[in-house]
Amino acid sequence: MFGSLLWAFLDVSRQILDLTGVSKEIVTIMQGVAVLSVVIAYELVRRYGIRAQQREVGRQLAADAELAKAAA
């Protein structure tokens, strides 16, 4: 939804940019960069999430082990 809005905005701004002296080819470059950076950002967030989860699990296990040791 937001993606398509951004796309439409970029496509439309092509004409305006031409009038204001910014080269309109920037639009295609921006679209390409946007696609690439979005998928890369998703992947990085996913990897960070996995790592955070693992850290959390590790901390939990360590805490449990401490508790068990204390109880014994």
Next chain:
Amino acid sequence: MTTKLGLPTPGEMLSPLAVQKRTVRLTGWRLALALSSLVALLSVVRIITGAQELDSAGTIAAAIGFAIPLGMAGLGGLWSERSGVVNIGLEGMMILGTWGAGWAGTYYGPWWGLLAGVVFGAIGGLVHAVATVTFAVDQIVSGVAINLLGLGVTQYLSTLAFPTQPTQSPQIAPISTFTFPTMPDWIPLIGGDSFTDWCASIASNGWFFVSDVASILRAITYDVPYTTFIAVLLLPVTFYVLWRTAFGLRLRSCGEAPYAAESLGVNVYLHKYVAVIVSGGLAGFGGAVLATVLSGIYREGQTQGQGFIGLAAMIFGNWRVGGLASGSLLFGYTQAMQLRSGEAVHALLLVITIGLVLFAMWKAYRREVTPAVGSVLIAVAVFLWYRSTDVLPDQVAYVTPYVATLLVLSLASQRLRMPAADGRPYIKGQEH
């Protein structure tokens, strides 16, 4: 007959039952037989219809010329996909190659242009490799992004490099061509008269088979750009590197089973990187040939989706070098046909009819009823079309490459086998 480990013994692996029964080994004799029957088929149709342009030297030279960019893009796809990375971005890398050739070709000369095309394509490949290998993102999405980037970056750079007319470059100096030299008199058969003229005179006689072979010889010995030789040489080189060296075995194992390769100590990331960068370089070379040799100029939108057709040629060729080469030649031939008279395209209908009838006979011999009947029906339809018209409209000629792509892919798709891990993201040490 299995060993203690439960592995099949070498004898078992080689027994004909263990291998798929229906594979036909392609030997030199079979290849020669297939080629000469193809030439004979074209020759028969040429004599029946009188359409000399069906396999004239000009047509064949044009077909080879058009096949080169396709073949190079397909070869790039082969490298990349054999290492397990789907490369939709070939088109974008090809565009980068055309621009590189246009820019360096204009300012420094055509050979520097070709080199720049390769380098630009390889940069596109590098971006694809960073996204798909390092970050393991979806390979199709990354490829689409490369296509967008290739188009946008070249358009933008054009405004900087060619300020007067940003959609195209000035004329690039032509690349030198090779013509078979005149041999000394004492050599029998080809001595004395220029060999290429001799071929042309035989070709113009219109004899069965002999003239067709002569026109093929003329096409490959007269006025051939050196890039053609480089491109053709790259096919066996690729085959040797990928199928006959340890490096190639490792690279292909990354495309079949990356985690198994990893467990044996193969650096999967490195091999994928090399494969995708080489892939970009080859696609860039294809684009550079398109700009330097075929048109002598860089023009915006010049590739016209040839990167995708190259990819189709590679799939049609079953991810193999030989199949890829014949696929590119087929597509190159249909493209060359567009430039010929409607009469020749019309005669092509008869070629298709006879080809389908032969195919049906082959299928009937194998007792596969449905394909046989289907081919006969299509053959009858094509033949009726041939009989009821005299000349095909231009649009039919334009659409032939795409129809050929569709037909070939839908007919051949049953037997195709792509690398097992093609398109799957690989993250080191994360097998599930």
